[in-house]
Amino acid sequence: MVISRSSRETYRLGIEISKILKIKDIVSIYGELGTGKTRIIQGICRGLGVKERVTSPSFALINEYSGKLKVYHFDFFRVNSLSEAMELGCIDYFYDDGICLIEWPEKIEKLLPEKRINVIIQYHKERKNWRRIEIIRNP
Ligand SMILES: Nc1ncnc2c1ncn2[C@@H]1O[C@H](COP(=O)(O)OP(=O)(O)OP(=O)(O)O)[C@@H](O)[C@H]1O
Ligand SMILES: [Mg+2]
Numbered sequence: 001m002v003i004s005r006s007s008r009e010t011y012r013l014g015i016e017i018s019k020i021l022k023i024k025d026i027v028s029i030y031g032e033l034g035t036g037k038t039r040i041i042q043g044i045c046r047g048l049g050v051k052e053r054v055t056s057p058s059f060a061l062i063n064e065y066s067g068k069l070k071v072y073h074f075d076f077f078r079v080n081s082l083s084e085a086m087e088l089g090c091i092d093y094f095y096d097d098g099i100c101l102i103e104w105p106e107k108i109e110k111l112l113p114e115k116r117i118n119v120i121i122q123y124h125k126e127r128k129n130w131r132r133i134e135i136i137r138n139p
Contacts, residue, residue: 001132001133001134002132002133002134003124003130003131003132003133004036004130004131004133005127005129005130006129007036007039007129010036010039010040010043010121010131010133011039011040011042011043011046012043013040013043013133014039014040014041014042014043014044014045014046014047015043015044015046015047016043016047017040017043017044017047017117017119017135018043018044018045018046018047018048019047020117021044021048021099021117023069023097023098023099024095024096024097024098024099025099025100025116025117026094026099026100026102026112026113026115026116026117027044027099027100027101027102027116027117027118027119028102028105028112028116028117028118028119029041029101029102029103029105029119029121030105030106030118030119030120030121031120031121031122032122032123035121035122035123035131036121036131037103037104037121038054038055038056038075038103040119040121040133041054041073041101041103042054044101045065045067045071045073045101048067048068048069048071048099049067049068050065050066050067050071051067052065052066054073056073056075056103057073057074057075061074061075061076061078061079061088062074062088062090062093069097069098069099070096070097070098070099071098071099071101072093072096072098072099072100072101073101073103074090074093074100074101074102074103075103075104076102076103076104076105076107076108077103077104077107079104079107079108080107082108082110082111085107085108085111086111090108090111091111094111094112094113095113114138114139115138115139116138117135117136117137117138118134118135118136118137118138119133119134119135119136120133120134120135120136121133
């Protein structure tokens with residue numbers, strides 16, 4: 001567990017995470033609204049050499065970037081059923097030769113491969129800009 005004390009620290013942690021990633025890895029990022037899921041993904045993408053602007057793919061649901069590897073950025077916040085996610089072909093992406101970074105993975109938990117890296121971001125009880133961040137490799 002680490003404590004991030006600013007948006008920038010979360011971004012830097014994302015860059016650190018990028019260093020352990022390999023082709024076909026899936027990173028699922030859990031956390032309430034506004035905890036910094038997109039922010040940490042911006043750091044990961046930076047570390048992976050993505051040059052494009054990284055923002056939440058709220059409408060498209062999937063953004064595709066190219067860095068050293070292909071990077072797929074998902075945001076399932078607005079998805080309300082597994083079939084909706086399946087229609088988007090997300091399962092194909094999960095097994096594709098890229099790296100998947102997923103916001104709101106709990107929405108499609110059942111579709112996710114078990115082998116993945118879970119990042120859990122929580123608000124800190126004491127300070128508005130602090131976050132508790134856990135990184136758990138599964139299995
Ligand atoms: N320690 C911190 N880590 C990350 N973000 C922080 C931190 N402190 C403040 N912030 C701010 O919190 C906001 C996080 O926004 P971000 O879009 O990354 O959250 P999110 O989890 O993706 O939200 P959503 O659920 O809407 O997708 C940013 O405005 C950022 O500047
Ligand atoms: Mg977001």
